[in-house]
Amino acid sequence: MKITSLGYVRLESPDAKEWQTFGPEVLGLAVSDDPHGAPNSVSLTNDDRPGRLVITEGPHNRLDRTGWEVAGAEELEAAVAELEAAGVSVTRGTAEQCRAARVRALVRFSDPAGFTHELFYGQLVVPASFRPGRAMSGFVTDGQGLGHVVLVVPDMDAALDFYHRTLGFKISDEIDMFGNRVVFFHVNPRHHTLAIMAVPGMRGLHHIMVQTASLDDVGIAHDLCADRGIPLAMTLGRHTNDRMFSFYVRSPSGFEIEYGWGAETVDDDGWVVTHMQSASIWGHRPGDAPPPGCLEPVAGPETG
Ligand SMILES: [Fe+2]
The missing domain is CATH 3.10.180.10 (2,3-Dihydroxybiphenyl 1,2-Dioxygenase, domain 1)
Incomplete structure (x- = not known):
């Protein structure tokens, strides 16, 4: 399987709203438009791919899921076959889940520790859209993913x-x-x-x-x-x-x-x-x- 980058991270937190200031004003992240996002969520990014980091209000501080990028549709299908051959149960993302994640297709599975992961391809890019939340020179993401x-x-x-x-x-x-x-x-x-x-x-x-x-x-x-x-x-x-x-x-x-x-x-x-x-x-x-x-x-x- 060839994962190419960390595409996005989704978090749950009782204090999600604090990210509205902490994200842009301290870290310099951009606030992303999130037309299909959950209510009470804060959507942020560090480059031209909106919503790389989304924090949604919920009862616990916890990692909800991580999104890992593969190169394209064939690579995603190959990855699903490899996971299933290894005995991992894989669920395909619905059209609505893909739209919310701003990707063409995604699949979801759990690891032995119980973390939820998604593999996806076709993440939305809005060229030249990134504006940091405060004056700074930007983030290293090209070819290296979110972080x-x-x-x-x-x-x-x-x-x-x-x-x-x-x-x-x-x-x-x-x-x-x-x-x-x-x-x-x-x-x-x-x-x-x-x-x-x-x-x-x-x-x-x-x-x-x-x-x-x-x-x-x-x-x-x-x-x-x-x-x-x-x-x-x-x-x-x-x-x-x-x-x-x-x-x-x-x-x-x-x-x-x-x-x-x-x-x-x-x-x-x-x-x-x-x-x-x-x-x-x-x-x-x-x-x-x-x-x-x-x-x-x-x-x-x-x-x-
Ligand atoms: Fe580190």
């Missing part, structure tokens, strides 16, 4: 098998972080589009990363968080593996936004998997945000 997501899963082996073997995510590298194994995957030149970390008995969204076009964009967002008293989950720092210069801000919905610049890319030709013992060369120290609020207990192997 990356980091998921907490209860069972590393099951998740690794599913994402790597079934969905075809390629391993970039691994980091041993505070006794936890974190595995990073790529599907395009972005160093990682997905990373997973195992926490027994838990699942959830740890963070979403968006990558800005300039270092100053990160500095300005850092100032804005300080000015508005928005707590940071991790201070400015530079990651060991993708060399991203970033900080982590606690979003209104419990999970974190990694706001970064300057990541290195992956070239599959000659790429060698390594492992590291630290996530950061410097910085990324704990901030003053409370513990993450976007994790939920789940029945894993150790809890039956």
Whole structure:
């Protein structure tokens, strides 16, 4: 299966409305027109594809689903055949669901941790439409998708098998972080589009990363968080593996936004998997945000 990028992320949150200001004014995301969107939702994007990030009001802070892009209709059909051959139950999106997602076709399935995923092709592009919510130079998305997501899963082996073997995510590298194994995957030149970390008995969204076009964009967002008293989950720092210069801000919905610049890319030709013992060369120290609020207990192997 050949997934080409992270196309969109859908979230549920009691505080969805706070994204109307946090998204554009702090992060610089654009508010998207969303004619087929759910009421009480905030639709945002970081490029010319509207609605890459939609937060809908609901009882819990949780990841609703992630949308993964494939190249076209044939690739989607091939992916469905591969999933079904692997024993994964696949549901085809209705015309209404495709219209709401602004894609030509989508299919939906669950992973071993219980996360919902969609595969799609034919996402809507509105050329030259992106206007950042505040002055900034924009985001790195061309050929690299929305950004990356980091998921907490209860069972590393099951998740690794599913994402790597079934969905075809390629391993970039691994980091041993505070006794936890974190595995990073790529599907395009972005160093990682997905990373997973195992926490027994838990699942959830740890963070979403968006990558800005300039270092100053990160500095300005850092100032804005300080000015508005928005707590940071991790201070400015530079990651060991993708060399991203970033900080982590606690979003209104419990999970974190990694706001970064300057990541290195992956070239599959000659790429060698390594492992590291630290996530950061410097910085990324704990901030003053409370513990993450976007994790939920789940029945894993150790809890039956
Ligand atoms: Fe990250």
